[in-house]
Amino acid sequence: MSGELKDRSVFIYDVREASQTFSKGNFGYPMSGGALELDLVEAAFLLQLNRLEVVYRKKKMTFNDLFDYASGLISDFDIKYIVFKDLRERGFIVKPESGSFDLRVYPRGMSPSKSAPLYMVCAVSERSALNINEFMDEIAQSEDRGKQLLYGVVDEEGDLTYYKMAILDPEGKISPTQRAEPVAGKLISDRIFVFDSDEGERLHARAFYGKNMQGVLQLSLIEGCYLLGTGEIELSDRKGKQLTKEDLFAFGKKNQDEFDLRLKAYTDLRNRGLVVKTGFKYGTHFRVYEQSPDECHARYLVHAVPGSVVAMWPDISRTVRLSGGVKKQILFCRVGKEIEYLEFKWFRP
Numbered sequence: 001m002s003g004e005l006k007d008r009s010v011f012i013y014d015v016r017e018a019s020q021t022f023s024k025g026n027f028g029y030p031m032s033g034g035a036l037e038l039d040l041v042e043a044a045f046l047l048q049l050n051r052l053e054v055v056y057r058k059k060k061m062t063f064n065d066l067f068d069y070a071s072g073l074i075s076d077f078d079i080k081y082i083v084f085k086d087l088r089e090r091g092f093i094v095k096p097e098s099g100s101f102d103l104r105v106y107p108r109g110m111s112p113s114k115s116a117p118l119y120m121v122c123a124v125s126e127r128s129a130l131n132i133n134e135f136m137d138e139i140a141q142s143e144d145r146g147k148q149l150l151y152g153v154v155d156e157e158g159d160l161t162y163y164k165m166a167i168l169d170p171e172g173k174i175s176p177t178q179r180a181e182p183v184a185g186k187l188i189s190d191r192i193f194v195f196d197s198d199e200g201e202r203l204h205a206r207a208f209y210g211k212n213m214q215g216v217l218q219l220s221l222i223e224g225c226y227l228l229g230t231g232e233i234e235l236s237d238r239k240g241k242q243l244t245k246e247d248l249f250a251f252g253k254k255n256q257d258e259f260d261l262r263l264k265a266y267t268d269l270r271n272r273g274l275v276v277k278t279g280f281k282y283g284t285h286f287r288v289y290e291q292s293p294d295e296c297h298a299r300y301l302v303h304a305v306p307g308s309v310v311a312m313w314p315d316i317s318r319t320v321r322l323s324g325g326v327k328k329q330i331l332f333c334r335v336g337k338e339i340e341y342l343e344f345k346w347f348r349p
Contacts, residue, residue, distance in 0.1 A: 001046070005056040005066070008073060011045035012036040018032045021046070026093045026111050029111045035142050039096040040070040041077070053342065069212070076125065083152035084124035090349055100138050119349070126155045126313045139167055139342070150347065153313050161317065164347040167340055168331060170300060172274035173291040174207050182234045189244060190255055192219040192235065203232065208275045208293055220278065221259070222253040222266050229267070258304065263332040265304035279303070282326065283319065288335060301328050307336025320344050
């Protein structure tokens with residue numbers, strides 16, 4: 001097959017060759033009169049397979065020539081090409097996409113004329129940053145179109161890792177509306193203790209707050225702030241001074257990193273009927289149970305992030321692989337005007 005390079009496309013003008021190229025793999029876009037227009041990423045792929053000859057200004061181009069030419073016109077063409085090539089070699093029909101996405105991917109064995117895309121794909125370098133706001137827009141766009149969003153992340157050696165993205169709405173079975181007479185707690189250092197064993201047991205039994213230490217219930221500052229807000233605890237310091245939620249919040253914000261961010265996430269998770277415990281040993285803010293921790297393992301690891309946070313892919317990769325190793329779902333809790341939960345999952349297409 002022979003094609004002519006013009007600007008950002010390669011054109012196959014021979015009608016028979018154009019028809020064969022399109023019918024054997026759905027490459028390109030048929031034009032009126034029978035010609036075929038190929039995107040540069042498609043043309044480079046076919047040229048590397050020796051299925052296409054590309055002519056530019058009456059001279060044949062090598063794969064290196066075309067790859068260099070395309071890289072000068074299209075930002076991150078090398079990344080897009082690596083992802084395109086990988087998905088094609090996995091048996092998918094892949095078409096270049098404009099706008100927020102780089103590629104659209106159709107089910108194996110299905111042509112674009114007979115099927116809707118299965119995935120919308122963003123091809124990125126491991127060195128690139130992920131802006132949560134932009135990411136949310138991309139999820140919304142893909143879900144509005146009834147598609148799944150994939151990120152194809154290319155490392156410095158050209159290896160690929162795919163991540164599937166989704167917005168989740170986690171819910172638990174522990175009612176957040178259970179209320180009773182408040183118990184007495186005391187703030188010591190940066191922890192809260194309920195020394196009355198009966199009161200401590202009563203509070204813990206209501207929704208698994210705190211940790212029991214031989215009859216003494218220990219609560220975190222986050223738990224204490226939440227319980228002050230619900231009226232389930234009364235708090236004093238070592239000198240007997242009564243503390244309000246505002247007092248404890250100011251103390252927590254002064255003494256702990258991201259206290260306000262974590263409290264907003266904790267409050268939302270608790271209000272969803274979930275049991276929330278520290279996720280320190282997993283490198284996240286929280287581990288989260290759908291019901292009693294005595295009856296099940298934590299389903300989620302949750303890390304709270306500001307709405308406008310910019311993250312790097314190596315950080316996301318470490319977190320996702322850790323969650324997979326301990327068989328839990330990792331959710332990033334985006335705290336803004338609204339609170340949303342984003343799932344990053346390692347995926348093999």
